[in-house]
Amino acid sequence: MKRVIEVKNLVKKYSKTTAVDSISFEVFQGEVFGLLGENGAGKSTTLEIIEGLRRPTSGEVKVLGFDAQSQKKQIKKKIGVQLQSSAYYNFLTLKEILNLFCTFYESKTEPMDLLRMVNLEEKANAYVNSLSGGQKQRFSIVASLVNNPEIVFLDEPTTGLDPLARRNLWNLISQIKAEGKTVVLTTHYMEEAEALCDRIAIMEKGKILAMDETHKLIEMSENPFSISFVLGSKIDKDAFSKVVSCGEIENIFGKKNHFILRIKDRACLNKALPLVMKLNPDSIQVGQATLEDLFIDLTGKVIGE
Amino acid sequence: MFLKLFVADIKMMFRNKQALFWAFMFPVLFSFIFGFFFGKEAKSGTIAIVNNSKTQISESYVTALEDANIYTVKKDISLEEASEQIESGKIVAAVEIPESFGELPNLSERMVMMQGAPSDSNNIEIPKQTLKIFLDPANAQANAPLIGFTDKFLSQVNLTAQNASEIFTYEQEKTNNKDLTYYDFVLSGILGLSVMNSSITGIAIAMSKYREDKILKRITTTPVPTWAFILAEVLSRLILNVLQISVVLSIGIYFFDANIYGSIFALVMATMLGALLFQLIGFAIAALSKTTDAAQGMGTAITIPMMFLGGVFFPIDSLPKWLYAVVQYFPLSPLLKILRNISSEGASLFADSKSLYIVCAWAIGVLIFSIWRFRLSDE
Numbered sequence: 001m002k003r004v005i006e007v008k009n010l011v012k013k014y015s016k017t018t019a020v021d022s023i024s025f026e027v028f029q030g031e032v033f034g035l036l037g038e039n040g041a042g043k044s045t046t047l048e049i050i051e052g053l054r055r056p057t058s059g060e061v062k063v064l065g066f067d068a069q070s071q072k073k074q075i076k077k078k079i080g081v082q083l084q085s086s087a088y089y090n091f092l093t094l095k096e097i098l099n100l101f102c103t104f105y106e107s108k109t110e111p112m113d114l115l116r117m118v119n120l121e122e123k124a125n126a127y128v129n130s131l132s133g134g135q136k137q138r139f140s141i142v143a144s145l146v147n148n149p150e151i152v153f154l155d156e157p158t159t160g161l162d163p164l165a166r167r168n169l170w171n172l173i174s175q176i177k178a179e180g181k182t183v184v185l186t187t188h189y190m191e192e193a194e195a196l197c198d199r200i201a202i203m204e205k206g207k208i209l210a211m212d213e214t215h216k217l218i219e220m221s222e223n224p225f226s227i228s229f230v231l232g233s234k235i236d237k238d239a240f241s242k243v244v245s246c247g248e249i250e251n252i253f254g255k256k257n258h259f260i261l262r263i264k265d266r267a268c269l270n271k272a273l274p275l276v277m278k279l280n281p282d283s284i285q286v287g288q289a290t291l292e293d294l295f296i297d298l299t300g301k302v303i304g305e
Numbered sequence: 306m307f308l309k310l311f312v313a314d315i316k317m318m319f320r321n322k323q324a325l326f327w328a329f330m331f332p333v334l335f336s337f338i339f340g341f342f343f344g345k346e347a348k349s350g351t352i353a354i355v356n357n358s359k360t361q362i363s364e365s366y367v368t369a370l371e372d373a374n375i376y377t378v379k380k381d382i383s384l385e386e387a388s389e390q391i392e393s394g395k396i397v398a399a400v401e402i403p404e405s406f407g408e409l410p411n412l413s414e415r416m417v418m419m420q421g422a423p424s425d426s427n428n429i430e431i432p433k434q435t436l437k438i439f440l441d442p443a444n445a446q447a448n449a450p451l452i453g454f455t456d457k458f459l460s461q462v463n464l465t466a467q468n469a470s471e472i473f474t475y476e477q478e479k480t481n482n483k484d485l486t487y488y489d490f491v492l493s494g495i496l497g498l499s500v501m502n503s504s505i506t507g508i509a510i511a512m513s514k515y516r517e518d519k520i521l522k523r524i525t526t527t528p529v530p531t532w533a534f535i536l537a538e539v540l541s542r543l544i545l546n547v548l549q550i551s552v553v554l555s556i557g558i559y560f561f562d563a564n565i566y567g568s569i570f571a572l573v574m575a576t577m578l579g580a581l582l583f584q585l586i587g588f589a590i591a592a593l594s595k596t597t598d599a600a601q602g603m604g605t606a607i608t609i610p611m612m613f614l615g616g617v618f619f620p621i622d623s624l625p626k627w628l629y630a631v632v633q634y635f636p637l638s639p640l641l642k643i644l645r646n647i648s649s650e651g652a653s654l655f656a657d658s659k660s661l662y663i664v665c666a667w668a669i670g671v672l673i674f675s676i677w678r679f680r681l682s683d684e
Contacts, residue, residue: 282611
């Protein structure tokens with residue numbers, strides 16, 4: 001696979017803090033690569049250094065074979081960038097903004113085609129201010145496509161959106177991927193990274209804690225399997241203690257009689273399942289670990305919004 | 306690409322109705338306010354005349370006072386009403402002309418033949434007749450012309466009555482022989498003030514807002530060169546400045562008969578030079594301030610002192626020496642000097658080279674600072 005981005009020992013220091021602490025990774029052509037982490041983990045800084053917007057303190061960044069510092073201009077022509085919560089001009093219509101951006105790249109893309117792609121044709125003559133949050137975000141992404149870029153950078157594309165609008169954007173992103181473009185995105189939503197990304201790097205305090213293909217990452221979790229179940233009011237204590245011995249039990253968010261049992265391997269799962277059934281649960285669900293479980297394993301904490 | 310950016314900037318400027326309104330509001334407001342106070346129709350206030358006499362002298366005094374156009378003259382008013390109105394500040398003074406004022410044997414006839422041949426009535430003893438002027442002492446400035454006018458009028462009448470003529474007299478000679486009023490002085494000030502306000506705060510706020518909204522950063526993700534983005538912004542604002550200048554000059558010339566002796570073109574060019582300098586100051590402010598609010602505050606902190614100390618409303622030479630030594634180097638001061646040189650002396654843009662050098666030095670200095678500090682996105 002062709003490498004489109006190569007990052008080697010990248011460091012970005014501000015006067016006292018180290019925002020990015022010697023990270024290295026590669027992004028391959030045509031994949032969706034995700035940087036996952038909390039706010040302040042260094043995701044956006046990393047992205048902006050790759051885009052040529054910030055100067056690294058040290059390290060090497062190559063995009064499409066060009067050096068991110070000395071060959072910014074060549075890079076900028078071939079990438080599309082959606083900034084975190086970026087607004088656009090207030091007093092230009094969507095169509096006018098896209099037209100203007102097209103001239104920046106001397107691109108022949110037809111603005112209406114782009115707007116149609118994200119169902120905003122009807123808003124072609126409206127100002128950005130009149131759009132809903134989801135529409136703004138869709139516009140912001142489609143505006144990064146005016147130059148038909150090889151790599152699209154999306155910085156927290158779905159932050160602050162309602163679930164439906166988020167699904168909408170996920171579809172849009174997979175559509176972009178289907179066109180053969182490489183997508184690099186940052187997010188702090190586990191399920192988003194899980195759903196969209198082919199490969200993920202988990203960042204924390206400027207470092208990459210883990211990086212792999214998404215399913216492999218999840219399997220790295222200490223307890224890849226889980227059984228969640230809800231019991232009636234009477235609990236057989238003996239049977240319950242047998243269940244507990246199969247893995248780690250957790251009373252979900254203090255809800256009465258609602259438990260989750262995290263299990264190390266398939267053998268334990270096979271042993272635990274009939275034991276749980278014996279408790280005669282009102283409800284039972286067998287599942288896999290999620291990215292969030294891995295994240296908690298790695299960082300010891302839950303991502304806060 | 307550059308042209309499209311420029312067109313887009315112009316479009317945005319004219320669609321931003323609120324900002325546009327304020328860009329014109331101040332110049333228009335100031336031009337009119339100063340015009341009403343000091344333009345051709347401006348008067349020193351209202352006075353009342355209680356004319357109890359019906360003689361030719363009293364009538365001609367009233368007519369002359371009206372024609373002099375110094376005051377709005379109120380007649381048909383009683384002395385009591387008039388003094389009440391003086392106290393309440395509605396009028397600045399009242400003149401009571403006593404009954405039979407100006408009633409003299411032959412005097413009326415003499416008035417008619419003011420320059421006529423001497424007659425033999427020279428030695429007739431005439432009792433003194435007195436006009437009464439009621440003044441509000443707090444309003445000395447507004448009263449001075451009335452006293453001066455009455456004094457002059459009565460001297461003339463006295464001379465005529467005694468059939469004498471002036472021997473010692475004087476001629477007024479103005480230093481530059483041109484008809485110049487305070488309004489002419491202040492109009493050039495308003496020109497400078499308008500472009501200063503809209504350029505400094507305009508650019509500072511627009512750029513900070515663009516930065517806050519990450520529009521500047523978004524621009525840097527594209528291959529657009531920074532100079533193209535900024536030049537388009539600057540040029541589109543110069544268009545706005547031309548419109549502002551035209552509005553101020555039109556109001557001054559058409560409504561208040563402002564006297565402009567120099568070429569309008571030179572005046573516009575000089576103002577544009579100032580606008581350019583102020584835009585650069587706007588960029589410098591945007592470079593220094595982290596938020597739009599900070600930019601607005603810093604802009605005001607710079608424009609307000611300059612408005613009063615740069616010589617918009619008062620000639621700065623009347624300031625204490627030490628203060629003048631400083632404020633004469635404020636960016637606005639030399640610009641206004643150039644503007645006034647052009648508008649009232651008919652000088653060329655390059656006549657006052659010292660002022661021109663100061664303006665250019667500021668522009669270059671601020672330009673270097675802006676290039677050094679102003680970034681579309683932080684690094």
